[in-house]
Amino acid sequence: MAQSLNFFVSTSPSPDFYSHSKLALQTPHHHHRLLFPFTNKPPLRLCASADNGVSAVTTDYVTQNNGVSVSAGSIEVDAVTEAELKENGFRSTRRTKLVCTIGPATCGFEQLEALAVGGMNVARINMCHGTREWHKSVIDKVRRLNEEKGYAVAIMMDTEGSEIHMGDLGGASSAKAEDGQVWTFSVRAYDTLRPERCITVNYDGFAEDVKVGDELLVDGGMVRFEVIEKIGPDVKCLCTDPGLLLPRANLTFWRDGSLVRERNAMLPTISSKDWLDIDFGIAEGVDFIAVSFVKSAEVINHLKSYIKARSRDGDIAVISKIESIDSLKNLEEIILASDGAMVARGDLGAQIPLEQVPLAQQKIVEVCRQLNKPVIVASQLLESMIEYPTPTRAEVADVSEAVRQRADALMLSGESAMGQFPDKALTVLRSVSLRIEKWWREEKRHEVMDLPDIASSFSDSISEEICNSAAKMANNLEVDALFVYTKDGHMASLLSRSRPDCPIFAFTTDTLVRRRLNLQWGLIPFRLDFSDDMETNLNKTFSLLKARGMIKSGDLVIAVSDMLQSIQVMNVP
Ligand SMILES: Nc1ncnc2c1ncn2[C@@H]1O[C@H](COP(=O)(O)OP(=O)(O)O)[C@@H](O)[C@H]1O
Ligand SMILES: C=C(OP(=O)(O)O)C(=O)O
Ligand SMILES: [K+]
Numbered sequence: 001m002a003q004s005l006n007f008f009v010s011t012s013p014s015p016d017f018y019s020h021s022k023l024a025l026q027t028p029h030h031h032h033r034l035l036f037p038f039t040n041k042p043p044l045r046l047c048a049s050a051d052n053g054v055s056a057v058t059t060d061y062v063t064q065n066n067g068v069s070v071s072a073g074s075i076e077v078d079a080v081t082e083a084e085l086k087e088n089g090f091r092s093t094r095r096t097k098l099v100c101t102i103g104p105a106t107c108g109f110e111q112l113e114a115l116a117v118g119g120m121n122v123a124r125i126n127m128c129h130g131t132r133e134w135h136k137s138v139i140d141k142v143r144r145l146n147e148e149k150g151y152a153v154a155i156m157m158d159t160e161g162s163e164i165h166m167g168d169l170g171g172a173s174s175a176k177a178e179d180g181q182v183w184t185f186s187v188r189a190y191d192t193l194r195p196e197r198c199i200t201v202n203y204d205g206f207a208e209d210v211k212v213g214d215e216l217l218v219d220g221g222m223v224r225f226e227v228i229e230k231i232g233p234d235v236k237c238l239c240t241d242p243g244l245l246l247p248r249a250n251l252t253f254w255r256d257g258s259l260v261r262e263r264n265a266m267l268p269t270i271s272s273k274d275w276l277d278i279d280f281g282i283a284e285g286v287d288f289i290a291v292s293f294v295k296s297a298e299v300i301n302h303l304k305s306y307i308k309a310r311s312r313d314g315d316i317a318v319i320s321k322i323e324s325i326d327s328l329k330n331l332e333e334i335i336l337a338s339d340g341a342m343v344a345r346g347d348l349g350a351q352i353p354l355e356q357v358p359l360a361q362q363k364i365v366e367v368c369r370q371l372n373k374p375v376i377v378a379s380q381l382l383e384s385m386i387e388y389p390t391p392t393r394a395e396v397a398d399v400s401e402a403v404r405q406r407a408d409a410l411m412l413s414g415e416s417a418m419g420q421f422p423d424k425a426l427t428v429l430r431s432v433s434l435r436i437e438k439w440w441r442e443e444k445r446h447e448v449m450d451l452p453d454i455a456s457s458f459s460d461s462i463s464e465e466i467c468n469s470a471a472k473m474a475n476n477l478e479v480d481a482l483f484v485y486t487k488d489g490h491m492a493s494l495l496s497r498s499r500p501d502c503p504i505f506a507f508t509t510d511t512l513v514r515r516r517l518n519l520q521w522g523l524i525p526f527r528l529d530f531s532d533d534m535e536t537n538l539n540k541t542f543s544l545l546k547a548r549g550m551i552k553s554g555d556l557v558i559a560v561s562d563m564l565q566s567i568q569v570m571n572v573p
């Protein structure tokens with residue numbers, strides 16, 4: 001038995017049409033007979049099954065279901081999610097998504113596979129490090145992993161941006177600066193051997209811009225120097241807080257207690273090198289581009305139209321990194337223009353007092369939720385795990401807090417790029433996420449956040465109302481899963497925005513949309529060919545998922561779709 005609520009609105013409504021919109025709530029005794037004309041589509045094409053023996057990627061078959069002949073077709077879900085669903089049942093699947101920065105510690109095929117098995121949803125490559133060839137080889141490996149082993153790991157390319165940073169230490173992996181030592185920071189290019197205690201700086205205006213007495217912070221304060229003398233291109237600095245200097249570490253300078261950013265503010269957000277990297281990302285078909293040091297919405301609008309004009313098979317999502325004072329000032333307009341945001345706490349903590357970072361994080365996560373944009377909490381989540389196999393209690397508390405704030409995703413940086421325990425770090429993110437999510441459900445802390453209306457058209461308003469209501473119904477009725485059939489992913493993201501208690505199975509026809517949904521809280525993206533006929537879609541999905549052991553008869557689901565604006569409540573037959 002199914003009950004449904006249908007909204008009759010044309011997909012491209014004329015103003016006149018609105019007055020004819022009607023709402024029909026069917027009686028419980030009707031089987032899901034929908035009040036709109038059926039489109040008699042031919043059966044969907046069979047897709048080749050890529051069964052690799054480890055875990056089936058696709059399932060093809062034809063069956064009879066309630067007398068309806070289910071079209072043959074295939075369904076794709078990533079192998080890790082499938083295993084997780086079968087093992088734990090779907091109410092306890094992980095909702096918080098995980099992003100791993102790939103570096104020397106994780107760039108091999110087996111290492112990447114270990115991360116995929118461990119729950120990596122998105123692999124991030126940081127264009128600040130490595131060569132384009134190196135990054136291309138990582139992208140190729142991730143794509144091969146997806147194809148051969150049935151994962152759906154998305155790729156995020158992170159731009160270098162116009163930040164001021166040190167050179168690469170002539171190949172050394174680090175250098176130790178001791179208290180009281182004098183180091184030289186220079187804009188010279190050393191073509192021969194780099195002298196001892198000498199650091200190159202990538203910004204030509206550096207020697208000109210700093211003043212004697214300025215404080216120089218490496219990596220937001222991990223090491224500190226005081227400028228004591230300027231000699232042409234060389235700046236002599238006294239180490240006041242000792243520590244490890246890492247290649248290409250970020251540099252900021254402070255004068256009279258505030259960050260010096262006049263010149264920084266004049267540097268472009270997207271440098272000429274970044275544009276080349278972006279062209280590379282478009283050519284490689286990355287799923288996300290994260291833009292460093294975003295200052296305004298303008299640059300994001302510009303980049304989005306550039307991508308639209310160049311990208312072959314559709315869009316690349318643009319993620320704004322919130323990591324500067326300017327980005328905080330223009331937070332709402334930046335997030336509105338972007339497809340998502342990252343709380344880039346590393347640089348943010350170098351630009352605002354550290355004690356303000358947690359509040360900034362909370363604010364950014366909240367604004368993203370309200371504007372329906374996915375948000376990633378990044379940097380130093382498990383920093384000590386670069387060297388140690390166990391996190392500190394404080395780190396676990398920090399990760400818990402990000403999960404409790406219901407951020408869409410958590411990110412590893414150095415922990416996975418160059419740490420000694422990338423898999424263990426990922427395991428910690430996974431288990432802390434699961435634990436806190438379980439607590440939310442057990443406490444029945446249904447969402448209390450006020451979600452403002454964000455729709456820009458009448459049709460969008462209906463989608464939004466449907467998703468908000470469906471999520472609320474799902475909580476009240478304690479359904480097992482929400483199903484959403486979505487071509488562009490929008491309805492799926494609206495459901496995710498409500499953070500319902502049950503997981504959201506998002507079916508989309510498009511592989512790119514599917515990979516992109518990977519970043520959003522609570523979504524389990526499937527690729528599936530479907531039609532505009534919901535009855536057929538539902539029967540087909542039930543059969544395919546039942547055959548895979550991912551759902552069973554009697555499970556209670558709520559289905560919504562963006563082809564036909566409706567909510568249907570039903571038990572799996
Ligand atoms: N592609 C790469 N090649 C070499 N090292 C890398 C790469 N990506 C990341 N790393 C290492 O991992 C560290 C942490 O990564 P990330 O946080 O992304 O960069 P950053 O420290 O520059 O902000 C970097 O400082 C660098 O040492
Ligand atoms: C994620 C960040 O950016 P990046 O690692 O590129 O400096 C950050 O600053 O926190
Ligand atoms: K970067």
Ligand SMILES: [Mg+2]
Nearest residue numbers: 323344346347
């Ligand atoms: Mg940064």
